[in-house]
Amino acid sequence: MPTSVSVGVSLKMYFGHADARRWFERVAELAVTHPAVIDGRVECFVIPTYVQLLPAIEAFRGTRVVVGAQDVATEDAGAYTGEVSAAELAEVGVRLAEVGHAERRRFFGETEDVVAGKTAAALRNGLTPVLCLGEAERLEATDAAAEVVRQLHAALHGAPAGRVIVAYEPVWAIGAPEPAPVGHIAIVASALRDAVDALDGRHDSTVIYGGSAGPGLLTQLGDAVDGLFLGRFAHDPAALADVLDEAAALAARREEVRA
Template sequence: MAARATVGVSLKMYFGHREAREWFARVAELAARHPAVVNGSVELFVIPTYLQIGAALEAFQGTRTIVGAQDAAAEDSGAFTGEVSPAELAEVGVGVVEIGHAERRRLFGETDEVVRAKTAAALRNGLRPVLCIGEVDQVDAAEAATRTVAQLRDALDGAPAGPLIVAYEPVWAIGAPQPAPVPHIRTVTLALREAAAERPGTSVIYGGSAGPGLLSELGDAVDGLFLGRFAHDVDNLVLVLDEAAEHAGGTR
């Protein structure tokens, strides 16, 4: 059964190794018993730190949960001290890789050119990019749609074929008390979905202070949510998965 809703969680660098393993164990137990995750109607992916990937792969073995990486190099191998190869990530069993997050751009100076190269590297190695797209400043929805579609097209320029997860995260809403307004999100995600239509299997999800109730409000404009610290509490993750299950029953 093809997934009809997608829920992702990035742990960033919040958990130490022991804390992460404990969280993996709880989420793996949830994934093994949640009907919508078990039957594949809801796709769940988890993105830990690099050092936690092995433990995550072990914990989620036997479930449908996809383990991801928070970044990957633009090159497959070579003299790139400190980088992590997308080819090696694929080799060990990673399925998705986060690319172009606003923090990578702001803290580490990643440019559109870097994002384009990393997107191509992920796709050529069979990894599904979780491509983070979003306007920096708060502008009206039509302008935000124009800017984000341009970002998406630029990131995919020259990239190999393959599906991806487009994560719409307006930079001004990341870590904010509330997500972006629902009409704003819908305008942007519908534009992104149309722009990504040429890549079958692509999902468009929303991140940026996302939580329960939002997916129902967004309706058919999105395929799911990208969660951050909210999902550190597994009970909160349950609420979103339950909502995603309902969403999967009514989308498309």
């Protein structure tokens, strides 16, 4: 278990270009004043649209905020109209790539083979995949754990070595009024952590939770997860600041335990 705590934000397609740039400015101001982000105890990453990537990279220059892409092609180059390769993303300074989100699977027909291809493409080009896993229907926690561990192995089949951020996002909790129950998250996240730790070449991989995550949840979860993957609840930078404070407190407790 890492001592640092990860807090990520996906903007999906909620913001227009001007609104996104204003949000970047406010979050950058937060990043250069928050002690735990400054010293790396809290890893903060932001995943905007493709069009917003370059302005985001510029806005967060000089901070420790990491910028990621919401998708990535399975191939590195070629006649693939509309696609963006991991090689090009890495070239411009992108460091993460979101892979396998439930909306990509549901609305765009991404199969497990496609998810595996995108995971491999990210890793072979030096990007850290933010690998989204989650059961489609509400299941008992042990059954959900078995399903997402299966998804993890399918996504990493044949992939090069490298760090992975595993984002547990039960599909039934995405966009819901409340996140999944704390006990449910803890059981599934524990199974995912054990599965990742058992894999060769996945040093420093982390397990975070997404799916209607917001302020207050990380304090409830404690060491059950290594962080949160936020959506609409982080559109207000003040709410994001609250989560960063929670992450800092969790990181401090982990450091005390390790000392």
